[in-house]
Amino acid sequence: MKTKAIQSFVAATLVIATCTNGRAETILFESATLGLNGMSWQNVFDRVVLAVNVTNSSYQGVRFELTQPVVTTQVGGHFVAPPNSDSVFFAAIVELDNAIDFPDSEDLSTPDVLGTNLLAFPEPSGEVWADLELSLNPGWYALVFGSGLFGASGTGGAIRNSIGIDSPDYIGFQSGFGWGARVPGKRFVIKGTIVPEPTSFVLAFSASLFLLAQKRSHRI
Template sequence: MMTRIPRQLKLAIVALGLTAAAAGQARAGLVLETATAGTPATYGYSLFSNQTIGSRFHLDTTTAITQIGGNLGGSGTLFGAITALSAPDALPTGTSLTFPVLAWTVFTLSNDLTTDIFANLSVTLGPGDYALIFGTGRFGADGTGYLSFDNDDTPQSSVFFSNDTTGEYNDGGVTGVRLLVVGETPPVAVPEPSAMVSAATGVMMLGGFAWRRRRKAMTS
């Protein structure tokens, strides 16, 4: 005699399998997007000497940063760097030439603002507050750049700049710049095979018990 498995039990087993599959996948995407792309421009906020521009961002979980970028133009090379902040609304410590760095990269600019520029940067950050900063005059970067201000700010925008004379950081006055951080959160731990077998067995036992009770009720 063929035993029929109740539909509810089948769905429970399928859901258990899908949960295990999803648990092993990392989630990648934009960690920071200060503005959505607007009308391409040929000018913007300057990046030179002591004048750098950056934005704060917050992480709720450990994240592997893979790239940084933005709607940047200019000539020569710029640096992009990530620094830790003491609070969500804090500014970097030090000046544009002395702030502590967790990771940095140098990349070459172009004058094409119709597309974003991305540069590889690999660092794993724990939960907390950070800032992405672009500038020149450090790490061998010696170019002159600019950030287009014709983009549309998002709620993530928390932009600041350094004074072009002292290099000290200040808030306010910078809008419409598009700064980007790309990263992925580590995959959720996949249950051990023995645990999956135990869970599946438990589901089947409960389903079988419920099915037998239903059969008994139907024949009584």
């Protein structure tokens, strides 16, 4: 009976721990709300909507801070490209030292670049996504989009018709000028899951299980 009770206790603890550690994908960071999409490259050319270049000589990004461990799953944003053009561009997550730091290299070749992937500019404009799974600890990071690296050679733009959320800190790179601050209005997003900490309830169950096992061993 005692052995069966312990087995039941272990099973209950594992079920509770599994439920507690279940993680649902959520938006970990978004620089701005999604503005009107479906905008054409001609709309950009005619200045019906504002946009900034995303090319092999002009990268666009934003700093963001994490206050707890996460696992990223996707990155993306609101972009547009000329019709019938090469549409491939890159996304990268870069580790920063602090809230005013920039990536360590112009060509994103240094170890602070934690992960990259490719995505495609849409036409007309819309949100596009790239899978990018990284385990990130609390700290400062940058999400950067560009071309000319990591197999990307497309040309397009990041739409600037969004309202910023919590004063996003946009950065970017321009060939010949390096890294610096950039204009607002762009929507860049990171999706993922928050890594949960063990709850006190599960810890209490585990402690009780240990004590029960200890008492049983002393009786043998």
